[in-house]
Amino acid sequence: MSHAEGSCDFVVVGSGAGGATAAMILAEAGREVVLLEEGPAVRDEDRGLGTSEAFFRLFRAGGTQVAVGRSVIPVLQGRCVGGTTVVNGAIVWRMPEDVHARCFGAIGAAEAIPLREMERCFDRIERDHAVAVTPEGLLGRNGLLMRGAAEKLGLEGHVIRRNVLACQGSSRCLEACPSKRKQSVEQTYVPRAVARGARLYAGHEVRHIEVQGGRAVGVQGRDAEGRAFRVTARRGVVVAASAVQSPLLLQRSGLGPRGQVGAHFMAHPAAAVSGVYRDEVKLWQGGTQTYEVDHFRQEGFKLETASLPLELAGVRMAGFGKVFQEKIGDYQRTAVWGVQVRAEAEGKVRRGLGGTSIAYTPEARDMERIRRGARVLCEMHLAAGATHVYPGVHGGPEVVRSEADLRALGELPLDPRAWSLIISHVFGTCRMSRDARGGVVGHDFGVHGVKGVWVVDASIFATTPGVNPQHSIMALAMLAAERIAEERAG
Secondary structure (H helix, E strand, O other): OOOOOEEEEEEEEOHHHHHHHHHHHHHHHOOOOOEEOOOOHHHHHHHHOOOOHHHHEEEEHHOOOEEEEEOOEEEEOOOOHHHHHHHOOOOOOOOOHHHHHHHHHHHHOOOOOOHHHHHHHHHHHHHOOOOEEEEEOHHHHHHHHHHHHHHOOOOEEEEOOEEEEOOOOOOOHHHHHOOOOOOOOOOOOOHHHHHOEEEEEEEEEEEEEEEOEEEEEEEEOOOOOOOOOEEEEEEEEEEHHHHHHHHHHHHOOOOOOOOOOOOEEEEEEEEEEEEEOOOOOOOOOOOOEEEEEEEOHOOEEEEEEEEHHHHHHHOOOOOOHHHHHHHHOOOOOOOOOOEEEEEOOOEEEEEEEEEEEEEEEOOHHHHHHHHHHHHHHHHHHHHHHOOOEEEEEEEOOEEOOOOHHHHHHHHHHHHHHHOOEEEEEEEEOOOOOOOOOOOOOOOOOOOOEEEEEEEEHHHHHOOOOOOOOOHHHHHHHHHHHHOOOOOOOO
């Protein structure tokens, strides 16, 4: 394994959506770049091995990272070259105008980060990543059933746009696409950055950012074999390690406004509802996620298909013994749909005794949205012809079979402990603000109180966007890197 050393213009920490994009743009501008990734490279033999192997090899903490509050909620993040783009469902959303106003206009950054500039970046990213509407033949029955239910109930929805080139429809995006058709950044921007001269080092965890005279001059850390490394940076350090790891790095380095770094952790918690049909659904055929209903986006939630593999779906199924066996036996006739919520709750990320500590509890209003979304999903399943539906909530009806059963769903408990929640989108721990009193980075993406340190990942969001964030993260990183490339050394 190669070992990082020497000097460069810019060190980029993290090779996911933000880091890969920033590294490529900086390299294209002729800057000397070192790209450091804590996780391993994604080898061909790592792809499509099944959920358990993917979690062990490619997810942070082997997929066991959690947020702890009133309940324990899994927080899924990739830990490999390409980051979470390698193991997500390939959903692409351009940031809507109302989301831009809420995320940036509300903090006075609309002029610094105009939507028209993000749209320009979106154009390039979509060309570079083969973004297109999912073809009809890849919707899978899971997607077709949701579309039929939406049309029958008069709900606004659409086929999902995905960053996939000639998708094979194996529904295995979460395992790192076995056919390498998903255009995650380890397939696109990372190799482009390397082709332009960037030096990539996998298995290198950055533990500390060095600062001299109020300016970042390099980073230190350890590689996967335990060897210490140090890389000096003539122009600065670009941090893109995620809304969990970026604040931890700044905390260890003593950077950023005290009390702000790691605060304001936000997320899109999600829950799944499954429906059993008379005919086979075969979740393993078609794209992983192919149809979504955004009819309720202004209410704070959206609905989407989720072709979960049996191993992952089984873990999240309620019941024991015979009940559980029956559910597993019905799996080939099961459709799985999820509700994702634009939550208002805030938590905190900090260093704990056992490593990373994420404190987070959804608020009552967030749980009301989850409950509302779950009820709509049950109604949609019945409209699509499901024989019975599993809401998956402790303390509520175990099975919904009719319109009459739907009425009981309005009384589902709001206690997070009653729900099987999951988090895959996280934000806010280095949020953008005009000054150090309100957040960690300024409108120029630079960390308040230090020169030569920028953050270009989802941690800069001042609120939850309510739509899938990868596309927006990449556009923001592209815009930031274009500006950072012109920063003068010294």
